[in-house]
Amino acid sequence: MVGGTILHSFSILTSGLRADYDKETGLKGQKKVATRKDYYQVLGISPDASTEEVKKAFRRLAFECHPDRNHQEGSSDRFKEINEAYQVLSDAEKRAQYDRYDRLGYSRGFDGSDSFVSGFGDIFEAFFSGTTTTRTRVPERGTDLSCQTTVSFEQAAFGCEKGIDIVRAEKCTLCHGLGTAARNQTIRCPNCGGVGEIRRIQQTFFGRFVNRVVCERCYGEGTIFDQPCGQCRGTGKERKQRRLTVKVPAGVEDGVQLRLGSEGDVGMWGGRAGDLYIHVSVEQHEFFERQGNNILYELPVNFAQAALGDKIEVPTLNGTVTLKIRPGTQAGETFRLKGKGIPYINRQGRGDQLVRVRLVTPEKLNRKQRRIFLELGRSLDKAKAPDHGEKVVQPDEEEFK
Numbered sequence: 001m002v003g004g005t006i007l008h009s010f011s012i013l014t015s016g017l018r019a020d021y022d023k024e025t026g027l028k029g030q031k032k033v034a035t036r037k038d039y040y041q042v043l044g045i046s047p048d049a050s051t052e053e054v055k056k057a058f059r060r061l062a063f064e065c066h067p068d069r070n071h072q073e074g075s076s077d078r079f080k081e082i083n084e085a086y087q088v089l090s091d092a093e094k095r096a097q098y099d100r101y102d103r104l105g106y107s108r109g110f111d112g113s114d115s116f117v118s119g120f121g122d123i124f125e126a127f128f129s130g131t132t133t134t135r136t137r138v139p140e141r142g143t144d145l146s147c148q149t150t151v152s153f154e155q156a157a158f159g160c161e162k163g164i165d166i167v168r169a170e171k172c173t174l175c176h177g178l179g180t181a182a183r184n185q186t187i188r189c190p191n192c193g194g195v196g197e198i199r200r201i202q203q204t205f206f207g208r209f210v211n212r213v214v215c216e217r218c219y220g221e222g223t224i225f226d227q228p229c230g231q232c233r234g235t236g237k238e239r240k241q242r243r244l245t246v247k248v249p250a251g252v253e254d255g256v257q258l259r260l261g262s263e264g265d266v267g268m269w270g271g272r273a274g275d276l277y278i279h280v281s282v283e284q285h286e287f288f289e290r291q292g293n294n295i296l297y298e299l300p301v302n303f304a305q306a307a308l309g310d311k312i313e314v315p316t317l318n319g320t321v322t323l324k325i326r327p328g329t330q331a332g333e334t335f336r337l338k339g340k341g342i343p344y345i346n347r348q349g350r351g352d353q354l355v356r357v358r359l360v361t362p363e364k365l366n367r368k369q370r371r372i373f374l375e376l377g378r379s380l381d382k383a384k385a386p387d388h389g390e391k392v393v394q395p396d397e398e399e400f401k
């Protein structure tokens, strides 16, 4: 009924697994973010410069430092820096984020470079007839995983612990996610010679174009690992089968999704792990029906019990209770057993059990029972004679003489 409800941050009872996640530090030295300069300084503008001023400063500096014009040592790096600063400061959203976090030294690994290619690439090409891209290893969030579990009606009502088997990517135990056999041992990338990009010269109808593309071997880092880790082949990750114990809270409904934070695939390069979503199916009960936090139970009652009243044993989730039905109880009448329903998820207390009377008409009667019913029928007719002159159909008396 409340399918898709997401319950946040349920604890998980496995021990030892969390420890792996907490060791996500070894990568810091690899990311370039740590040594990034102040973007405002790079462009030579003040932190409250307008977008127009940012653009102006970039154009001037880009012309000065473009490697095709400026062959001085380091001009390529300087050019990259200018690009990076421009992409962030020219985008209102990125700039706000940068001002708020990154500039103050929270290194989040800002990925500005991809959007440079798509967003600014065209204008840039118009300026310089060529493109330059840079890319650093940015934190990569782990993939969310999902799985399914089935619990009984009672387990859903009172909560339970369920074992769940999953297969997920975890940090390689040998290289701790670095992908390299020898920690911190890198060599200059042989593909790009350490520059991080490849120059491609294209002859076209319009003339000679120099294209700079990011080096696909080192992803623009300029360095690669000397020996890839033998266990994960350099990916830093490996598939692991895990059995997790999940606490299913009391009161869950069929179709609910539980979320276990950071129990999905491991994140890479300092990114956080994905989440694990558990879809819970609740089995139907033999005679209880759930209605929100109430439980509906149909109580079979015969004519005599309904007419004369009775004390009847009624099953509940907490064993049987005695229900007193009064004389003259009608079919479909509902009695309420307070607090015998399903516990509420977000607050104290439980719903009720609703006991609905189902009048059971006997399908077969013996001679004695028939006679009694017949007498009863006559007696009831007399007591409540129709006064509209209608013809009343009487039971066939001949049969019983």
Ligand SMILES: [Zn+2]
Pocket: 172, 173, 174, 175, 176, 177, 178, 179, 180, 229, 230, 231, 232, 233, 234, 235, 236, 237
């Ligand atoms: Zn490894």
Ligand SMILES: [Zn+2]
Pocket: 189, 190, 191, 192, 193, 194, 195, 196, 197, 215, 216, 217, 218, 219, 220, 221, 222, 223
């Ligand atoms: Zn390279």
